[in-house]
Amino acid sequence: MLDTITIRGARLHNLKNITLTIPKNTLVVLTGLSGSGKSTLAFDTLYSEAMRQYFESIGLVTYQQKPSVERIEGLSPSISIDQHLTNHSPRSTVGTVTEVFTYLRVLFARIGRQPCPVCGKLVPPSHSVTGNVTQVSGLELLGEDSGDEPGQPHDATYPCPHCGAAVPELGMAHFSFNKPEGACSTCTGLGVVYAPNLSLLIDPTRSIAGGGVIRWVSPEIPRNLETLRLAARHYGFAFDADLPVGEYTQAQRDLLLYGVQGKEFRRHYPNMEPPERVNQGRFEGVVTTLMRRYEEHAQDADYRERIEQLMVTQTCPDCEGNRLRPESRRVTIDGSSIIDVSKIPFTSLQTWVERLPAVVPDSERGIIQPIIDDLSERMRRLVDVGAGYLTMERSSPTLSEGEAQRLRLAALLGSDLTGVLYILDEPTIGLHQRDTGRLIAVLRQLRDLGNTVLVVEHDLDMIRAADHVVDFGPGAGQHGGQIVAQGTPREIAASTSSMTGDYLSGRAAMPVSRLRPGSGKHLVIRGAREHNLKDVTVEIPLGTLTAVTGVSGSGKSSLMLDILDRAARHRVNGATGAHGKSEPGEHDSIDGWEHIDKIISIDQGAIGRTPRSNAATYTDAFTSIRQVFAETPEARHRRLTPGHFSFNVPGGYCERCKGAGVLTVNMHFLPDVEVRCPVCLGRRFKQEVLAVKYRGYDIAEILGMTIEEALAVFRDVPPVAARLSLMANVGLGYLQLGQPANTLSGGEAQRIKLAKELARRTRTSGGTLYLLDEPTTGLHPADVACLLEVLQRLVEGGNTVVVIEHNIHVIRAADWIIDMGPEGGDAGGYLVAEGTPDAIARVEQSFTGKFLNPALEGVTT
Numbered sequence: 001m002l003d004t005i006t007i008r009g010a011r012l013h014n015l016k017n018i019t020l021t022i023p024k025n026t027l028v029v030l031t032g033l034s035g036s037g038k039s040t041l042a043f044d045t046l047y048s049e050a051m052r053q054y055f056e057s058i059g060l061v062t063y064q065q066k067p068s069v070e071r072i073e074g075l076s077p078s079i080s081i082d083q084h085l086t087n088h089s090p091r092s093t094v095g096t097v098t099e100v101f102t103y104l105r106v107l108f109a110r111i112g113r114q115p116c117p118v119c120g121k122l123v124p125p126s127h128s129v130t131g132n133v134t135q136v137s138g139l140e141l142l143g144e145d146s147g148d149e150p151g152q153p154h155d156a157t158y159p160c161p162h163c164g165a166a167v168p169e170l171g172m173a174h175f176s177f178n179k180p181e182g183a184c185s186t187c188t189g190l191g192v193v194y195a196p197n198l199s200l201l202i203d204p205t206r207s208i209a210g211g212g213v214i215r216w217v218s219p220e221i222p223r224n225l226e227t228l229r230l231a232a233r234h235y236g237f238a239f240d241a242d243l244p245v246g247e248y249t250q251a252q253r254d255l256l257l258y259g260v261q262g263k264e265f266r267r268h269y270p271n272m273e274p275p276e277r278v279n280q281g282r283f284e285g286v287v288t289t290l291m292r293r294y295e296e297h298a299q300d301a302d303y304r305e306r307i308e309q310l311m312v313t314q315t316c317p318d319c320e321g322n323r324l325r326p327e328s329r330r331v332t333i334d335g336s337s338i339i340d341v342s343k344i345p346f347t348s349l350q351t352w353v354e355r356l357p358a359v360v361p362d363s364e365r366g367i368i369q370p371i372i373d374d375l376s377e378r379m380r381r382l383v384d385v386g387a388g389y390l391t392m393e394r395s396s397p398t399l400s401e402g403e404a405q406r407l408r409l410a411a412l413l414g415s416d417l418t419g420v421l422y423i424l425d426e427p428t429i430g431l432h433q434r435d436t437g438r439l440i441a442v443l444r445q446l447r448d449l450g451n452t453v454l455v456v457e458h459d460l461d462m463i464r465a466a467d468h469v470v471d472f473g474p475g476a477g478q479h480g481g482q483i484v485a486q487g488t489p490r491e492i493a494a495s496t497s498s499m500t501g502d503y504l505s506g507r508a509a510m511p512v513s514r515l516r517p518g519s520g521k522h523l524v525i526r527g528a529r530e531h532n533l534k535d536v537t538v539e540i541p542l543g544t545l546t547a548v549t550g551v552s553g554s555g556k557s558s559l560m561l562d563i564l565d566r567a568a569r570h571r572v573n574g575a576t577g578a579h580g581k582s583e584p585g586e587h588d589s590i591d592g593w594e595h596i597d598k599i600i601s602i603d604q605g606a607i608g609r610t611p612r613s614n615a616a617t618y619t620d621a622f623t624s625i626r627q628v629f630a631e632t633p634e635a636r637h638r639r640l641t642p643g644h645f646s647f648n649v650p651g652g653y654c655e656r657c658k659g660a661g662v663l664t665v666n667m668h669f670l671p672d673v674e675v676r677c678p679v680c681l682g683r684r685f686k687q688e689v690l691a692v693k694y695r696g697y698d699i700a701e702i703l704g705m706t707i708e709e710a711l712a713v714f715r716d717v718p719p720v721a722a723r724l725s726l727m728a729n730v731g732l733g734y735l736q737l738g739q740p741a742n743t744l745s746g747g748e749a750q751r752i753k754l755a756k757e758l759a760r761r762t763r764t765s766g767g768t769l770y771l772l773d774e775p776t777t778g779l780h781p782a783d784v785a786c787l788l789e790v791l792q793r794l795v796e797g798g799n800t801v802v803v804i805e806h807n808i809h810v811i812r813a814a815d816w817i818i819d820m821g822p823e824g825g826d827a828g829g830y831l832v833a834e835g836t837p838d839a840i841a842r843v844e845q846s847f848t849g850k851f852l853n854p855a856l857e858g859v860t861t
Helices: 038-057 094-098 100-111 126-130 220-235 250-258 286-296 301-308 338-342 346-354 362-384 401-412 433-448 460-465 489-494 499-505 556-573 621-630 633-637 699-703 707-713 718-732 746-760 781-796 808-813 837-841 847-856
Strands: 004-010 018-023 027-032 071-073 078-081 157-159 166-168 192-196 311-315 421-425 452-456 468-473 482-487 522-528 536-541 545-549 589-591 598-602 662-665 673-676 768-773 800-804 816-821 830-835
Touching: 004 038, 018 452, 018 468, 018 482, 027 038, 027 433, 027 460, 027 499, 038 071, 038 078, 038 421, 038 452, 078 401, 094 100, 094 401, 100 338, 100 362, 192 286, 220 250, 250 286, 286 301, 346 362, 362 401, 362 433, 401 421, 401 433, 433 452, 433 460, 433 847, 460 489, 460 499, 468 489, 468 499, 482 489, 482 499, 489 499, 499 781, 522 556, 536 800, 536 816, 536 830, 545 556, 545 781, 545 808, 556 589, 556 598, 556 768, 556 800, 598 746, 621 633, 621 699, 621 718, 707 718, 718 746, 718 781, 746 768, 746 781, 768 781, 781 800, 781 808, 808 847, 816 837, 816 847, 830 837, 837 847
Parallel strands: 027 452, 027 468, 078 421, 421 452, 545 800, 545 816, 598 768, 768 800
Antiparallel strands: 004 018, 004 071, 157 166, 192 311, 468 482, 522 536, 522 589, 662 673, 816 830
């Protein structure tokens, strides 16, 4: 068997016909500037070819083209753990994806005590009362989407041992919020209910004729008004089209909002049947129509996203967000319900589980011991990968890309596979330096089992821990795609041609703190108690670069995003905050609003869920680009407008694929396959549009360029050049201008948002508070240095920049640090320290300080 993987002649994307040999059974790090070709080699070449060969070997036709590579020798079966979130279902939680919740459902079904519905005394499960003990083994554990234990009648009961009353028999399904037996009937197990945001639907100061229903377009108004008049006549009251909506009676308002069949309106006329047809007054209602359309398009993510902008989520009033039915919530083990244990972090849950054998009767220990052994091992792996602070109740869509990746990594640790090529994409994202060492140990554990672990990474600690390093460059985009250096970390550090080596060796240094005193004014958050925050009060000095630090789960995001961001947005216009909720997290007050003009929060949420959005469209650079093409002589000759140069509207896009560039082929029993459009050949536009060129390039070729390449083409077009320059300055010069938004990482999406905001604020006089969540995600140290300069310029302009960050170089460059902790979850939520980098480095209780101290050695701040 070959002991190396050899790639010969890789030419995909920007790779320059490279040949590379990777030693097997080692920890290998691929590094280099963002866009230098690392991911292209790791995922688009190695992993793609491994999967293609695997499917061919088992006789499956995949229609997948071979990557642009001559050959790969010694390729192993591969498992990819990338950054993209694959589970966006609101029904998925950390507990379900890790299967920890499934194990707990077994425990609560087998040994949980429920109160008798008659006498109220605690009743053991049916097998303890009837003596019918069921053998439990790991084979019985099925996933949330599988069936549970068979044979249990839906309404089965057994007698209470205290009073003889019938007690419902509860099985695993009764503890699942994804099954009818266990889900709260009001929210169907979601924990939240959707409600319309009436302020976005109705303008109470206007009449209906004058636009009182905001979403109605002009042609709809007369038609809907007539139906409303007929409905009012049916019920015997008048409907004035010129009366402001805010002056309606309750019955008139309920008719407008909920229609003739809504219970809100029918309560006014309980004995009258509603009209049967529209021409008799069967009006559906503004709110009812919105909710119907939302349900009808539940599978259309793009449509659902647009509708959700008109709605607000509210905690379910019946289950209070806990998802389960009342009878399931009342079952306890050692005084704790399944809801209680869902709210504690894995580090604490592990302790709770491991002490169960000591608190249950002897007769039940044999039932639960196999479950406890498996469950304890599963949670130990979660702690090892740095996810110990997470709770089971956490919704999967709220996980960061790094958190989701580490959960998948923890699952892989449970296998004993050998001879596998594991490919990971920046697993240190979102990890404090304190936890990076533990993650490195996990990857070495995978290696020591006889596997090859290939990591795409920028973190210097991870690079130093590698057995073998491959450095890509020398630049990004067309300037990358070559191997600059390879070897041990020591050999990379000695290479003067390697930019990564410059930072490993200390030849290149990051910017340091400028220690600005700020404006002398502060924004003060008082009594913060959201999630795990322990009545914290912090001061943010205005006119500075402030870093909010601490281990994962220490309370940074709760403080800055759930409280400060939401409070700011709510104060301005009641809008939703960074996490999609409108109400600020629990706190006493925030002082100092009068000192800032505006707050801009830039998180890592996607800029679009469909391939029709990209960096060019999101930043409005594409608007000016289309205008440039429309002003060319050829476009004028063909009478083409800017609209023709959009792949999103008729007239310009290819009629066959409607501007998608691909066609979806239904494969029946296999997943659908996308094939290149045979008419436009994947270029999205009509031929007459593609015939128009600007400086020798058509519109499709422009979208295929990197931002850096496009900047050279449009250097003399100020509206375009300004936006492209900003994206290049925040480390996105390598990004393809037309790369679909749904393929961008969270860090890339965040930096695109930052560039868009910077374009809007270039002429402001300061006074803005910028709030960023880990803006260095996915950046090489050299790119971090460029981003830092952008942030510093914002501060020099009189603004305040607050970054939630783990990157020690950014923390070192801050003027002020707010360090949360000391741990994550229940053991976090305290203000450990605040002050300058030098001051934090001297605080013994601060994990951040321990890593900041060596970073400051030899540096004059």
